[in-house]
Every structure is written in structure tokens, then in C-alpha cells.
Amino acid sequence: MFASVLIANRGEIACRIARTAKRLGMRTIAVYSEADRDALHVRQCDEAHLIGPAPAAESYLVVERIIEVARKSGAQCIHPGYGFLSENAEFAEACVAAGIVFVGPPPSAIRAMGLKDRAKALMQKAGVPVVPGYHGELQEPGFLKQKAYEIGYPVLIKAVAGGGGKGMRRVDRHAEFDAALESAQREAKNSFGDARVLIEKYVAAPRHIEMQVFADSHGNAIHLNERDCSLQRRHQKVIEEAPAPGMSLELRAAMGDAAVKAALAVGYTGAGTVEFIADGSNGLQPGGYWFMEMNTRLQVEHPVTEAITGLDLVEWQFRIAAGEKLPLTQAQVPLDGHAVEARFYAEDPARGFLPSTGTLVALQFPDGVRVDTGVEQGSAISPYYDPMIAKMIAYAATREAALEQLASALDRTVAVGPRTNLALLSSLCRAPEFRAGTFDTGFIDRNPALLGSAEPDGAAAALGAARLLEQEWARIGRSVNRAADEPPSPWDATDGFQLSGARVMALPVLLDGEPAEARVAYGRNGPAVTVAGEAPAADAMAVEADQAIYVLHRGRQTVVRPVQAGSGDVDHADGDGQIKAPMHGKVLALLVADGDRVEKGQRLAVIEAMKMEHALTARRPGRVAGIAVAPGQQVAEGARLMTIEAEGEA
Numbered sequence: 001m002f003a004s005v006l007i008a009n010r011g012e013i014a015c016r017i018a019r020t021a022k023r024l025g026m027r028t029i030a031v032y033s034e035a036d037r038d039a040l041h042v043r044q045c046d047e048a049h050l051i052g053p054a055p056a057a058e059s060y061l062v063v064e065r066i067i068e069v070a071r072k073s074g075a076q077c078i079h080p081g082y083g084f085l086s087e088n089a090e091f092a093e094a095c096v097a098a099g100i101v102f103v104g105p106p107p108s109a110i111r112a113m114g115l116k117d118r119a120k121a122l123m124q125k126a127g128v129p130v131v132p133g134y135h136g137e138l139q140e141p142g143f144l145k146q147k148a149y150e151i152g153y154p155v156l157i158k159a160v161a162g163g164g165g166k167g168m169r170r171v172d173r174h175a176e177f178d179a180a181l182e183s184a185q186r187e188a189k190n191s192f193g194d195a196r197v198l199i200e201k202y203v204a205a206p207r208h209i210e211m212q213v214f215a216d217s218h219g220n221a222i223h224l225n226e227r228d229c230s231l232q233r234r235h236q237k238v239i240e241e242a243p244a245p246g247m248s249l250e251l252r253a254a255m256g257d258a259a260v261k262a263a264l265a266v267g268y269t270g271a272g273t274v275e276f277i278a279d280g281s282n283g284l285q286p287g288g289y290w291f292m293e294m295n296t297r298l299q300v301e302h303p304v305t306e307a308i309t310g311l312d313l314v315e316w317q318f319r320i321a322a323g324e325k326l327p328l329t330q331a332q333v334p335l336d337g338h339a340v341e342a343r344f345y346a347e348d349p350a351r352g353f354l355p356s357t358g359t360l361v362a363l364q365f366p367d368g369v370r371v372d373t374g375v376e377q378g379s380a381i382s383p384y385y386d387p388m389i390a391k392m393i394a395y396a397a398t399r400e401a402a403l404e405q406l407a408s409a410l411d412r413t414v415a416v417g418p419r420t421n422l423a424l425l426s427s428l429c430r431a432p433e434f435r436a437g438t439f440d441t442g443f444i445d446r447n448p449a450l451l452g453s454a455e456p457d458g459a460a461a462a463l464g465a466a467r468l469l470e471q472e473w474a475r476i477g478r479s480v481n482r483a484a485d486e487p488p489s490p491w492d493a494t495d496g497f498q499l500s501g502a503r504v505m506a507l508p509v510l511l512d513g514e515p516a517e518a519r520v521a522y523g524r525n526g527p528a529v530t531v532a533g534e535a536p537a538a539d540a541m542a543v544e545a546d547q548a549i550y551v552l553h554r555g556r557q558t559v560v561r562p563v564q565a566g567s568g569d570v571d572h573a574d575g576d577g578q579i580k581a582p583m584h585g586k587v588l589a590l591l592v593a594d595g596d597r598v599e600k601g602q603r604l605a606v607i608e609a610m611k612m613e614h615a616l617t618a619r620r621p622g623r624v625a626g627i628a629v630a631p632g633q634q635v636a637e638g639a640r641l642m643t644i645e646a647e648g649e650a
């Protein structure tokens, strides 16, 4: 076994790898960017080395920097995790050239699987079923359109260099083909520098079923059962589980066989995942699954496989990289119980899954489930990296019990600061169709109610306003409980007004940055606060931070601020479209460039102030002009950062 490992990654996966490496007695070496100085993975490793500024292209993706640190620190091997350099053949080669073991497959296997068209051709040759379609060289639009017609609609256009669902378009009608092709090619060109596409039959009621494979350098290859990752949003996984609902022993053996064949065909070693798309319209059926692609690394969702097999996949990766043989034969691979993983993200499902940055002012995980995380209370979710907060994995004897356990764990999770997808995740765990095992990759899109409402949550807002009121009275030395008679007006600028009967005061607040009004009625039992007619939620929790009350109500966050305290998200633009710093702070990121067209609400820059990140958004559509700051720069309150010129202005 190796004596030391450099972990070329960050976040939860760097922490996860370090855990196993330590157990195996290795010295753990972390790398980090300037944005990650205080990150958990830095503290959890034995030593850590700065490799560059926050943007990944200048730090976690710089091959030479990482190899240099590995050399200097005497790392015997490099574990790339997932993402970043994990599927970069040049990086794997650079490791070998430096005499350091790359914990992953040989560069040739990474290359063979790197492009979807080549991988498909290879798989076809090896006798693995592939989705019917066209994956040839010719890219002439008229020709591709003819191919789509021959395949039969609906079809899926995919970037050959694709990943993360980018450059992918479903086309239902011949008349829509040209426009879809154009936009897929444009996105592919922008994301991967390669506009080439392939065309596939769009599988009906698609289920995403993937097989975990392992191969050693002695010619052995096995699979560790399947994972079902069909709960997706925009072709990205949200909830994963193992085993797949409705999977039969025969089908598992057949799909496992195909996956092992795929691995052997490219001379694979280490951990890999062979992804299949299955036609779920009649349950999983023999002959109803096709190869999609192979991921030549550890997957995000590997913990569900660990749960049902009782194995540590990272340990297997290290052992195989060190030249050991696979520790089990196919027949010895266990499969016990059921595991479900939820990807807990700082994002806003109700607003198109927009990432949400900022400091996690409160973060508490429940017990009873496995939590893989790279952040803790006080950590910032920065705009530079994937905004995952944690993976939560439940394991029980049955699927029903595992889903129940996960739902309950999600309910007991507290995350305050950025918006999160907690409410979506727990609704998914409780959705009757998903519970029944009748779902496919379109499930979330077909059920937009799961995404929650973008309308203000009155009950949460009322609780927040009531807390603000209490605070204010505490500050001026009065108790809410005995204030029934002649309460002071906490916001002097907004004196109470009278309605017939009870005394009612209007209390202006900012709800998630938008002006709103709470009403305070003074009756015999003290003040009663309402917002939009709703009383304070009894089943919510409130946290005070940054002069605001963060209310967490059924997994959804509402931030309530007193109006005159100011807010990071409003009041930074005046009528001329000038974007000004809301407070003294540091420019963390510029998200636009001079001349860019922006939409109303689009994020322009991120400023860090008082340990909070504030996203500045465009208050109107227009064009960016006169950017006056650079990332890293300190700015004074009120300093002009840029101007948004209305279209038509000079």
C-alpha cells in the first residue's frame, strides 16, 4: 500500500478520500485555492498546499502546479476524485511521467471512453447494446436531419464531447430539428470547444441504470451491482439508489456482463461506471437497455453501492492502483438491503435551480444517515465551484424504510444562509409515484409542484417579522409580553395607523430583498403579527444573522430584514442603472464583462462583506458598461462597480 497520497480535489470528495487514506495509514496531502484557505478538506489532511487563485482554471485544473506539489511533498500517488482532472488523460500521463501513481484507469482507457461517438463505436464492436442512432463523422445539417428522420422522432441530439447534460436537445418533430441542432452545436462549441454531435433515438420513459465496475491490472473485472439514477433535473442526478426498483437477478447479471465487457474492451483498471439508458415503459426488461457512456472515475453516488455491499470503494481504488488483485470474485459480491442518496445543494429549485451562494450561517445534520460533506457551519458556498452542501445517504432493509429514513433525516436538517433544495428532496422521497417505483427521468419535469413556490411564504415572513419586533423591543427595554397596552413604535419612520377597533401598525420589511409589509395588531393578548393575512408559522425555525432573521419553514428559507438596516440585494442600483457596492467589502467575482447583455435579475458580481456574500443583480435588462472594479479588489460602500445601460442608450 502507498505511504502517501495527494488528493487533487476539494469539498466532500476530498474529505471522503482522506478518510479512507488515513485509515489505510497514508500521509494525506491536500491542495487548495485561495478561496479554500479555511476549507474542511484542508484541515482534514495532514498537510496542504496552495495552488492558485479561486477560479478552478487557475488552481484545481492546473496540471503542472499539482504535479509540482506532488513531487515536492513526496506523494506516492494522486487521487483525482471526480470532476476537475479525474477524466483528463494528459493529467494521468503527467503523473506517470513524474513517477507518481495515478489512482485511476490507464490514459488509453480514459481516451477510449472520452468521446461519446468513439466509445459507442467501440462498444458496438465489443457486443454491448448501444442506443440506435447515428454517431458518424459527417456533420452536415441536412444529412443529420435526414438521419434523425430515419431514426424516427423523438430523437436526442448529443454533443460527442458532452458531459453534465450540456449540448443535449430532445427533438420531437422534424420541423424543430434545425433550430435544436443549431443550439446544441452552439452550446457544445462553447462548453467543450467541439461542436460535433451524434443523434440517438430518444428512449421512452427512460430509466438511468448504471453498473459499478472494477478491474485490476491482472485481467480480472467484476461489477458491484447497479444504481438507479433516474430522478434527474435537466439531465443531472438528484436522488440515486441501489439496487434499482424492479431489477431482476437475470437482468442484473446481463447488464453486469455487458458492463464488464465494456471495461475489458478498453483495458480498464480501477473503478468505473458504465451508464445505460433503459426503456422503463413496461418495467425493466431484457433487451430494453443500451450503453450510454462510461465514466472513468469514482462517481458522486458511489456511497449507495458501498452501503449495499459493505465495501469501501476508495480502498479498492487504492489497492488496485498499488497492483493488488480484486479482493472478491463476482459470486462473492454482496447485495444487502437498500440505499438511497440525496444530493443536497445550495440552489433554488423554484427559480430554475439557480445556485445560491453565501455563508452557511447555520448548518446541522441529523444522525441516523451517512453524511458526506466538505462544509460546516460558517463555511461559504462560493460562486467558483459546484454548490453541493452534502450527500445524505440512508440505508435500511427495504426501499420503503430507506426512503422513510431519508425523508425524516432531510426534515431534521438545518441549513440557513443560501437557499437550498431541501424541500424538493424531502417531497421527492415522499412522492407516491416515486415511492411505488414507477418513475423515469422526466418525473421532476412532469411535477413542477415539487419545486415549491416562488411566491412569498407569508407564515414564515410573519414569524421573521415577529422576531424582529421582539428584538427591537428587547433593545429598547420592553418586553413583548407586557407590551399590550402602549407599545412603542419600533420603526419610527413608519408610524402605526388605525383601523376601526384594534390598533394596527404597518411594519415595512424586506422579504428576500423585496419590499413587503407586515401588520401588527395590538389586542388584549399582546401584538399579533401577520404577513399577507398569515400568522407566524408554528413549525418553522428562525435564526438571527447579519441583522436579518432567516426563517426555515418546511425546507424553504425566507429572509426577513428591517427596512432601514439595508440589504445586500437591493438598493445597490439607482435609477440610472448604476450598480454600487451595498457596503464596504471585497469583490469576489465579476460574472459579466463590458458589453454583455444582461436580463433583469441576472447576477453581475459577488461582493463579500461581513463574511457574507452578496450577489448583485441587474434591476433591469440592458448592456454592461464601464466596469470599474476587478476581482479581489476592496470597495467602499457606495462605490460604483458598473452601469447597466438600457438598450438603446448610447
Ligand code: ADP
Pocket: 131, 156, 158, 162, 163, 164, 165, 166, 168, 200, 201, 202, 203, 204, 206, 208, 232, 235, 275, 277, 292, 293, 441
Ligand atoms: P452527459 O454526459 O451530458 O451527462 P449522458 O449521455 O450521460 O450525458 O446522458 C445524461 C442523461 O440524459 C441520462 O441520464 C438520461 O436521463 C438522458 N438520456 C441520455 N440519452 C438518452 C436517450 N437516448 N433517451 C432518453 N434519455 C436519454
